Amino acid sequence: MKLDLSxxxxxxxxEWQLFILLRKDEKWFTTKEIQTELGISSSLTLKIISQLEEDLSTFYSGHEIVLQTNKGKGFRLSIEGTAVKIRQFLIYLVENTITFQLFLALLDEDYQNAESFSLRMYTSDATIRRVTNKLRDGLKPYSVEITKGNSTLVGKETHVRLLINIIFWKIYGGAIWPFATVNEKHIHRLAQFMINDTDVLLTPIQMRQLEFFIAIGIIRRRHGHFVEKEDWWDTVTHRNPVFDRFQKKVRSWPTNTLEKNSPEMIFLYFMLLIQSENISTFKLLEENYIFNKAQNTALYQSTHAFSNSLSVGTLIQELHPAIIFSFSYHLFAKLFPAFTTDLNGYPYFNRLNAPTPNNYLSNTKKVIQKLIKHLYRTTSDSLFLSETYLTSKYGLLFLHYQLHYDFEPQIKLKLATDLTYFANKHIEKTICSFFLESFNIVFLDDFSPEEPDILLTNLDYGEYPASQNTIIIQRTLSSRNINYIGQQLSKIHDEKTSTSK
Incomplete structure (x- = not known):
């Protein structure tokens, strides 16, 4: 399930979807277009347009972003410069909602009852009860509940912390420190201390993400909420040299409160493994993987089963980055079966299910889903029940290492122009930059006897059949050219896929 502003x-x-829509393109949008794009009623469309205009004028007092209106054209955003701070506008909108203020009160556990909170929010206690019930329903799918009476966040503690992390990171994105009860500078020094003189090299953004997670853990423990160890955790960490170095480092911090081999220590280590998905930390992840292989842990066995499925017909070897990173994916799926996004709340499923074209890597998606079902049948490991999450993560691996070409039908293109060799190559390069991750496309050379699926030409001259798959292009590809090529690729992909069934 996807976490969003709803x-x-x-x-x-x-309102935020409208802002994203208008920000995406400099063109004018009519009221009808906005209504269709957002899938809402005409009255609600007018309401949110008015609200967005008011919020923009209030927040951007210097007119950095203005909602322009024109009776004949519609609406569009005027944005001054490229460094306008968008995140702060989102924070401004969210912090002015009753629901988010309620969530903050639940986190800090200073919520007493609906009546007292309604006085703080200048609203009715009936509104607070309605908002609380809506939030309660929204958190249930993540195994997180709001208790009645004293109203605190409870549930499986690992899930509670991830949920809090996702909400805070998606809203604040590290731009502002949102934890008023935790010293920001202290947490920053602690995070730096944890990775100094280690094999871990985090970017400034990854450091900020780690600081958020440490702060959330501190807040939860202050209120008596502690992580409980699961049966399989010791198999991954007992006598693991990577984990031993990690906890030795953490415990040497002067004010550390995490005990050796404690569930809290192990959970923090797991979060580091999951977060550290980059080449600079590959040595640490590889060493951890080698340990799990030596111990033949259940996580290793499941990752090895995935590795075997990729090794057939490819150059993917067991210690390939794709396999090492997949261990972190499997660790996440094992820890958080109720979540379909990554550690920061980002869903990548749309990379295999994009709106344009509609069949974006549809075959690869089906192959991956079939693979996940097969892995669950053969391993009986519950982590493979996290199909949506794993489909998106595996999909990124398939795209990066170009494994999707094995499953998508090949579409042949040919250029027939009066342009120079390098001008034609530039057109090919441009088309590939738009569509190579979407389709299995190949360009035929000038004298190839093969019949192309799509002929691209800037002329009406030549011995070429005038078919629906001949596209007249401009010498410099226009947006219209790109859009039409995408439509034809989508159409041909559908035809070839249905024929091969």
């Missing part, structure tokens, strides 16, 4: 406020969700 959990906070449905009108805010639509």
């Amino acid at each position: 959990l906070i406020d449905s009108n805010l969700f639509h």
